[in-house]
Amino acid sequence: MTLHEFPRLGERYWEQRLENGLLLRVVPKPGFARSYAFLGVDYGSVDTSFTRGGIPCRTPDGVAHYLEHKMFDLPEDNAMNLFAAHGGYPNAFTGYAMTAYYFDCTEQFAENLRILLRMVLTPWFPDESVEKERGIIAQEIRMYEDSADSRAYEDLFGAMFAHHPIRVPIAGTVESIGEITPQVLQDCHAAFYAPANLMLCVTGDVDPALVEEIARAESANAHAEPVPVRDYGPAEAMTCPTKRTVRHMEIAMPTFCLGFKCEPPARGLESMRREIIGDLAAEILVGESSALYTRLYDEGLINSDFSAGYESVRDACLFSAGGDSRDPDAVLRAILDEAQRLSCEGFDRALFDRLIRSSLGRRTRDLDSFESVCYRMCAYRFDGVDYFSFPEAYASVTPEDVLQFIRQVIRPERAALSIILPNESEESA
Structure with a gap:
């Protein structure tokens, strides 16, 4: 060996x-x-x-x-x-x-x-x-x-x-x-x-x-x-076939998932870089330390179950967020507005440095988990990259990469919203 x-x-x-x-x-x-x-x-x-x-x-x-x-x-x-x-x-x-x-x-x-x-x-x-x-x-x-x-x-x-x-x-x-x-x-x-x-x-x-x-x-x-x-079918357009779905179920409070379609990255290190960029964009846009998260939480539009991040599965990539909310449409509008503001004003370099150190630290600590190491070893290898190369991937990511991701991806035409309402709700799909 x-x-x-x-x-x-x-x-x-x-x-x-x-x-x-x-x-x-x-x-x-x-x-x-x-x-x-x-x-x-x-x-x-x-x-x-x-x-x-x-x-x-x-x-x-x-x-x-x-x-x-x-x-x-x-x-x-x-x-x-x-x-x-x-x-x-x-x-x-x-x-x-x-x-x-x-x-x-x-x-x-x-x-x-x-x-x-x-x-x-x-x-x-x-x-x-x-x-x-x-x-x-x-x-x-x-x-x-x-x-x-x-x-x-x-x-x-x-x-x-x-x-x-x-x-x-x-x-x-x-x-x-x-x-x-x-x-x-x-x-x-x-x-x-x-x-x-x-x-x-x-x-x-x-x-x-x-x-x-x-x-x-x-x-x-x-x-x-x-x-x-x-064969995963023809290349997907970056618009969504359906913008909004509503389903009724036996639940106490409305829950939702929203997503923004992303171009599939190349395999290998670029795929790992895109994942890091997408997750950093989620933190800056609506992570727990962001101003938007605090405002949405204070207004009762999200709770502690809310999360956001980047997902990629073999030619299907998206930025997603979800949780419980009394007004999921308002959450989507707020995220779009915040993305527009960041696209125009940018964000603080010190915030980027802090978030990337925090993310890199979490990954490094996860190396103590047998389950995490083996799972990621296989998942990343199947995607054409050695998982232990993640420090190099982090080192290659810049604030401009994250800002460009927000500008390109967090747009109304790429968005879809899935809502689950309590059965007693009178709103229809």
Whole structure:
């Protein structure tokens, strides 16, 4: 394995790409009793259209999430039982751009790692088990449909994007998962769970050579083929197809999400720079220390649940904000007005310096979190950048970059607003 050192951060990791394409990284944490392993799959809910072996493919919405559920089944037993027998605590999640499986343990690390790799690399989709899972996932979908926060974000994405599959909830719909068969799961596992599309990140007091040995053995017979070419639809216009949506639900107070469409950045370091710029713009515009946040809070237009930031998912990028409010339209108008003022007057360089130091400090402190390090290692690598390069990305960002972002992005024609009202409200969509 090759050692990569980052003196500025006081961090290092060992890296090896196996002959079958599986990428390994081990971040040593000497003296820790706890070990953590994170196996990321460069495959998320938006990857529903792709070309595999020269053949265009379109899968039902929700396959990535369905696969996540089914990967815990092994021919010999359910992986949850195997982890429990060896003191491992596993979990998994599906996002728009990545699926991940992970565990932590304080003993029997090697055996738990073998279970993790065997679980993810073994397609096992008996008809009866797949059908049983359909009902479980349908219940999960309905649970999210009953969540005002989830519906507000999903409605916002649907309003903002005309073509991009981020419009569709991660788990799909009750109707779409009805089209998922064992063969669909088998085909998508073969397409996206090939070793070259995976990354294993381990942190703890772990021997890198042991990780490589186990990974080689467990992936030796894994099916390998070229990674499919993904298709997220035609390029999106920077205007939103729908400007405003309203939904009524059983809630006590209106909640909302608003968004401003952004051009997708190039992959690699530029993608990381744009994320930093977008988050700094959110802090300067409407962060907790901003004058606008204080005014909106004092006027009762937002509460402590309000947040804002930049989001990017494979060719779909936006600046978003949301929370509870008695008048979401007034919040949107206030943000637009403040963006206009900043565009004309600029902002204090001392404020920029303070915010960038604070943001860089938070990221540096997060290096103490095993979960954060492994997640970001994989997510940023799948986007073409080494996460430990973030100090260089921060150093390249200027106040002019942030001001230009505000001028370009926080504009009425790029905005959409999603509102969830209490059922007793008389306002209609």
